[in-house]
Amino acid sequence: MHKVAVILRKEWSEVFKNRLVLGTVAFMPLMLTALPLVLLGVTGTEGGLGDVGTSDMPASFARLCEGLSGSECAQYFFVTEFLLLYMLMPLMIPVTIAAYSIVGEKSTRTLEPLLATPITTVELLAGKGLAAALPAIAATWLSFGVFAVGARLLGVGPGLQAKLVDPMWLTAIFLVGPLLAVASVSFAVMISSRVNEPRVAEQLSGLVVLPLMALFFGQVSGLILLNSSLVLWMALGLLVLDAGLLAFAVQLFQRESILTRWK
Amino acid sequence: MIVTERLSKSFGKLQAVQDLDLRVEAGEVFGFLGPNGAGKTTTVRMLSGLIGPTSGRAWVAGCEVGKQDGDLRRKVGILTESPGLYDRLSAERNLGFFADLYEVSDIAVQVEHYLRLLGLWDRRHEPVGGFSKGMRQKLAIARAMLHEPQVVFLDEPTSALDPEAARLVREFIGELKQEGRAIFLCTHNLDEADRLCDRVAVFRTRLLALDTPAALRRQLFGRSVVFHLREIAPAYLACLQALPAVRAVEAVDRRLVVSLEDPERDNPRLIRALVEAGAEIQFVGELKRTLEDVYLRLLEQSDTGKPS
Numbered sequence: 170m171h172k173v174a175v176i177l178r179k180e181w182s183e184v185f186k187n188r189l190v191l192g193t194v195a196f197m198p199l200m201l202t203a204l205p206l207v208l209l210g211v212t213g214t215e216g217g218l219g220d221v222g223t224s225d226m227p228a229s230f231a232r233l234c235e236g237l238s239g240s241e242c243a244q245y246f247f248v249t250e251f252l253l254l255y256m257l258m259p260l261m262i263p264v265t266i267a268a269y270s271i272v273g274e275k276s277t278r279t280l281e282p283l284l285a286t287p288i289t290t291v292e293l294l295a296g297k298g299l300a301a302a303l304p305a306i307a308a309t310w311l312s313f314g315v316f317a318v319g320a321r322l323l324g325v326g327p328g329l330q331a332k333l334v335d336p337m338w339l340t341a342i343f344l345v346g347p348l349l350a351v352a353s354v355s356f357a358v359m360i361s362s363r364v365n366e367p368r369v370a371e372q373l374s375g376l377v378v379l380p381l382m383a384l385f386f387g388q389v390s391g392l393i394l395l396n397s398s399l400v401l402w403m404a405l406g407l408l409v410l411d412a413g414l415l416a417f418a419v420q421l422f423q424r425e426s427i428l429t430r431w432k
Numbered sequence: 433m434i435v436t437e438r439l440s441k442s443f444g445k446l447q448a449v450q451d452l453d454l455r456v457e458a459g460e461v462f463g464f465l466g467p468n469g470a471g472k473t474t475t476v477r478m479l480s481g482l483i484g485p486t487s488g489r490a491w492v493a494g495c496e497v498g499k500q501d502g503d504l505r506r507k508v509g510i511l512t513e514s515p516g517l518y519d520r521l522s523a524e525r526n527l528g529f530f531a532d533l534y535e536v537s538d539i540a541v542q543v544e545h546y547l548r549l550l551g552l553w554d555r556r557h558e559p560v561g562g563f564s565k566g567m568r569q570k571l572a573i574a575r576a577m578l579h580e581p582q583v584v585f586l587d588e589p590t591s592a593l594d595p596e597a598a599r600l601v602r603e604f605i606g607e608l609k610q611e612g613r614a615i616f617l618c619t620h621n622l623d624e625a626d627r628l629c630d631r632v633a634v635f636r637t638r639l640l641a642l643d644t645p646a647a648l649r650r651q652l653f654g655r656s657v658v659f660h661l662r663e664i665a666p667a668y669l670a671c672l673q674a675l676p677a678v679r680a681v682e683a684v685d686r687r688l689v690v691s692l693e694d695p696e697r698d699n700p701r702l703i704r705a706l707v708e709a710g711a712e713i714q715f716v717g718e719l720k721r722t723l724e725d726v727y728l729r730l731l732e733q734s735d736t737g738k739p740s
Contacts, residue, residue: 171532172532172533175529175532175533179518179521179529182521182525183518183520183521186520187520277516277517277518277519278512278514278515278516279516279517279518280516281482281510281512281514281516282510282512282516282530282572282575283516283533284482285480285481285482285505285508285510285512286505286530286533286534287502287503287505287506287533287534287535288533289502424482424483425482425483425484428477428482428483429443429474429483
């Protein structure tokens with residue numbers, strides 16, 4: 170465990186000196202926190218959306234609006250779209266960090282001296298994985314906290330405030346988020362084991378957002394309805410997926426093939 | 433400290449190392465010489481527990497390669513072909529990180545010791561990205577020594593260094609030898625290998641020769657004496673060729689290069705024979721063969737299939 174912490178500290182002290190990585194890690198949470206708050210601010214407090222009634226909302230979504238006024242339901246509908254975008258953070262931030270941290274070791278030729286130390290592959294990947302995942306999870310949670318407090322400060326009605334910290338949101342942020350981060354790191358490790366350029370690794374690893382974007386557009390178009398049970402199923406599915414991806418990523422990260430085939 | 437038995441490594445159809453048998457003792461500087469692509473790096477990677485052999489066995493500092501690699505890596509230090517340092521981190525942070533991974537007990541003391549020893553202490557807080565090639569090389573050498581390894585693999589340790597720094601590193605290698613460590617030195621600098629190494633191996637996929645530099649010179653070239661004459665005549669060559677002590681004679685410009693078993697014993701007879709044949713001798717000296725001569729001869733023999 171000590172060596173995992175050693176790798177973690179080194180990664181953070183090095184990776185966060187890279188302005189590109191730092192910019193990505195800082196920009197996404199700021200943007201994804203500001204946008205829903207701006208939306209809530211623009212649509213105003215109760216009644217701000219005018220004469221919207223729950224009957225104006227998609228029937229399947231209206232069922233989630235129990236206890237909310239029509240305009241609150243509309244606001245809830247809009248910010249729920251952002252819940253999925255919040256999930257971009259635990260997906261994208263680790264990809265950026267992991268791509269630079271693993272492929273970067275190869276391109277700067279630091280991997281061989283590192284592998285020559287008595288560190289195990291699991292310790293190395295755990296250190297690098299946590300270094301990539303933890304900032305993403307922290308950024309997601311912090312952004313959500315700022316959003317929840319911001320919504321209250323903007324004077325959002327108590328009914329909507331309660332909805333924003335309901336089991337669906339909490340499960341999504343505190344359970345699905347970390348699971349997505351693990352999936353993202355595993356995917357980035359797999360890609361990084363096969364390419365030599367950090368930017369190529371980052372771009373290829375970025376494909377990990379496609380399922381989430383499909384979910385987002387499915388929800389926007391009304392094909393999919395994000396609710397507590399769907400979020401829970403997502404968590405379960407991710408748990409299984411993470412186990413498989415992690416095992417595969419460790420399998421792919423073979424010292425010998427990395428040292429002898431990476432050029 | 434290092435023992436290999438028919439150690440081999442192949443990558444698919446490519447045979448990188450074939451049936452390598454060698455033994456390196458504690459307190460020995462062992463030169464591992466060979467052209468690019470000869471399999472030197474693959475050998476070092478096997479012996480430092482980075483990759484496993486395809487066949488054969490090897491033991492380094494008492495640990496069997498491929499079976500006790502974790503323990504082995506604790507006992508060996510390696511200077512890789514490229515220094516491989518974290519450019520955004522300071523020199524001190526770079527060494528501290530590796531010392532931590534090598535489970536060094538007093539990290540600060542060890543880091544300071546090697547930074548001072550290699551003349552980098554005053555630059556310890558600076559990011560390594562701003563260091564010269566030589567400074568980076570010295571820092572990488574310090575990194576290889578942090579955990580006080582019993583066996584040290586050095587790949588081209590003086591390649592990027594100015595003469596002063598190269599001398600410092602050579603003296604440092606001498607100190608490591610005095611401390612009883614085994615030094616496995618890969619270098620293309622044959623003059624340096626000649627000066628530093630107790631024994632050298634010339635290697636190209638397989639071992640071509642292994643002995644002390646002096647013994648290899650003797651085996652391949654014997655000893656040669658050069659006679660500088662005022663002028664050359666065929667009779668001079670003939671009179672020398674008639675002597676039983678002479679193994680070979682070659683005329684080069686106004687010089688005769690003569691291969692002998694024992695110049696101290698045979699030179700007076702050769703001089704007498706030449707004078708009696710009418711030669712006017714200006715100088716006599718021994719032709720010093722270099723390790724480069726040995727190396728090139730061995731590779732040439734390997735190319736032509738002649739036994740070494």
